[in-house]
Amino acid sequence: MTRRLAQQFVVAAFVVALLLAPLASLAPTAATPNSGNFHWARQSSQFTLQVGSNLSGPWQSILNNVVSDWNKNETVTFRVVGGGTNPQECRPNIGRVEVCNWRYGTQEGWLGLTRLYFNAAGDHIESATVQMNDSFFDTASEYNDDAARRHTMCHEIGHTTGLDHVATDSCMNDSQFAVFNNLEPINKDFNQLERIYGHNDSSSTVAGGQKKEKNKKKSGKKNGKKSRRNQGRMTESVTVETTAEGRKVVTFITYAGQ
Ligand SMILES: [Zn+2]
Numbered sequence: 001m002t003r004r005l006a007q008q009f010v011v012a013a014f015v016v017a018l019l020l021a022p023l024a025s026l027a028p029t030a031a032t033p034n035s036g037n038f039h040w041a042r043q044s045s046q047f048t049l050q051v052g053s054n055l056s057g058p059w060q061s062i063l064n065n066v067v068s069d070w071n072k073n074e075t076v077t078f079r080v081v082g083g084g085t086n087p088q089e090c091r092p093n094i095g096r097v098e099v100c101n102w103r104y105g106t107q108e109g110w111l112g113l114t115r116l117y118f119n120a121a122g123d124h125i126e127s128a129t130v131q132m133n134d135s136f137f138d139t140a141s142e143y144n145d146d147a148a149r150r151h152t153m154c155h156e157i158g159h160t161t162g163l164d165h166v167a168t169d170s171c172m173n174d175s176q177f178a179v180f181n182n183l184e185p186i187n188k189d190f191n192q193l194e195r196i197y198g199h200n201d202s203s204s205t206v207a208g209g210q211k212k213e214k215n216k217k218k219s220g221k222k223n224g225k226k227s228r229r230n231q232g233r234m235t236e237s238v239t240v241e242t243t244a245e246g247r248k249v250v251t252f253i254t255y256a257g258q
């Protein structure tokens with residue numbers, strides 16, 4: 001879609017966010033998203049992230065498969081737990097990810113949507129929501145397709161860790177081609193996670209016990225380079241908004257092509 005059209009969709013999605021999200025009032029912030037440095041606070045470079053499943057239909061088994069793909073990394077262990085919200089509203093819960101599916105409608109044109117909610121200081125993610133739009137996946141649409149479902153879940157779950165887009169064979173690629181062909185994370189994603197989480201924070205924004213589940217060799221200190229967006233057709237927009245309380249909310253929106 002054209003950039004202008006995409007911007008209109010962002011405005012539309014923003015209106016929907018006002019209706020659905022528990023955010024008193026949102027105002028877009030001037031700053032461009034500082035993606036590439038989004039991460040949860042934790043006191044160890046390896047951590048467990050709870051993923052609440054508010055899923056129905058084929059999505060529960062897709063989530064399980066996607067989580068086992070991502071869990072091949074050495075940094076974050078996703079653990080699927082019972083859902084903590086209702087799928088239509090998909091509200092955030094502190095310290096964890098909530099994953100939802102619902103027929104959210106086709107007007108805004110999005111397939112999948114991830115929101116990262118930041119702490120008061122604005123420097124760490126403290127909760128996240130992922131929404132799969134069954135208005136595309138569960139209707140007579142080209143996206144009613146196992147590959148598209150698998151890609152989109154993989155992609156959005158990746159965003160919940162703070163990962164940005166890449167121009168590789170990974171599911172974090174946001175091209176229209178990738179939606180049907182890039183279904184899994186790759187080692188480069190895992191290396192990027194190791195870089196993002198290579199430092200230890202003094203506090204934690206992650207819920208649950210944090211027993212060490214992985215054997216890691218060493219962790220780098222420096223941040224990874226900001227990944228390049230794909231040239232060519234974009235399927236995605238990122239917005240940064242601020243709540244009335246001054247909380248930062250970053251939204252990754254995956255649009256259906258066309
Ligand atoms: Zn940190």
Ligand SMILES: [Zn+2]
Pocket residue numbers: 155159165174236252253254
């Ligand atoms: Zn994305």
